Ligand code: FES
């Protein structure tokens with residue numbers, strides 16, 4: 192890293208929030224660093240203060256119960272999530288998409304919360320969390336608020352998070368616990384890669400939900416379908432909702448085409 | 464500047480480091496352990512893989528200050544009193560090393576893989592080294608070496624290059 196900054200490692204949420212309130216735009220929050228440190232290295236991000244939140248015990252929360260559902264603290268890593276029994280048992284879509292997120296080594300650092308805060312259109316956790324109606328618990332010195340992921344991600348790498356706010360955790364309600372699910376991701380190579388386009392599909396209690404990544408500025412959630420809806424109808428709704436672009440990874444036509452293909456395959460494999 | 468303490472391959476190191484330095488750079492340039500390599504510097508290639516508190520990580524994406532107080536394993540800890548580790552032996556025997564740039568990272572990834580799966584299948588090996596690029600594309604030899612080191616070479620009727 193050639194860009195210099197000062198490093199802070201607060202031991203409590205209150206301390207972290209004080210640092211964010213003091214430094215605002217000039218501070219960047221560090222957990223796994225798999226996006227932040229890449230961006231600092233390339234010059235895309237030039238924070239004067241880096242606030243490492245990994246020494247804050249509350250942010251390591253990973254719990255599941257009837258009342259509050261699944262809670263994923265800001266510093267829970269992807270591999271911790273993927274080996275957490277309630278996730279393997281009840282949240283198949285997080286499991287299916289999670290193993291597609293980068294490599295094993297990176298998943299030891301990368302976090303689900305970071306994936307949402309980065310808000311890349313191709314973030315692997317976004318469309319699954321949309322399907323599950325997950326919410327983001329945001330805290331600041333002025334209190335806390337809970338924002339649905341749907342509203343939290345506002346554009347390409349932009350979120351509803353203010354500079355003095357911190358994401359404490361993701362809350363996944365039990366509504367779709369136990370849903371059957373699948374995740375399809377188009378990549379340029381067989382190994383790990385950023386998604387060219389991706390589709391998540393869950394089905395539970397007579398409802399089919401479909402989330403789509405990399406086919407619009409933000410990840411999308413289609414309106415609910417009743418179980419038994421023919422794939423063609425879901426494909427038509429998807430074609431209407433997406434607004435794919437051409438970029439270095441793929442053309443917009445191919446993206447649109449593959450969204451349809453993936454929906455067809457998921458309806459067949461997961462059963463709708 | 465911040466003072467950090469690292470236990471690397473059973474030895475304690477204390478250094479004053481700049482807060483923006485990566486763990487990889489501190490290992491190589493300030494501690495002098497140059498076995499660990501920098502390929503991409505951005506989490507893509509795995510050349511910089513080391514084991515920190517039992518977890519394989521890309522050390523190019525860890526700040527040295529973050530690692531304060533941790534226990535680290537690097538490739539320098541593999542051979543003991545001049546004797547190669549079984550996986551290193553197998554790499555040698557199967558010509559799994561060509562230019563050698565990916566090797567230190569590969570060895571650390573495989574070390575962790577074998578802790579989790581002492582007898583990995585071919586698929587588990589392929590998946591296990593997914594985060595480590597070999598630009599010389601010697602993957603087949605690397606897979607054979609791991610199968611051999613774990614006593615399973617007969618599994619695929621592989622060719623030995625010895
Ligand atoms: S140098 Fe760290 S992943 Fe390439």
Ligand code: FES
Pocket residue numbers: 559560561562563564565566596597598599600601
């Ligand atoms: S041996 Fe040359 S990169 Fe792997």
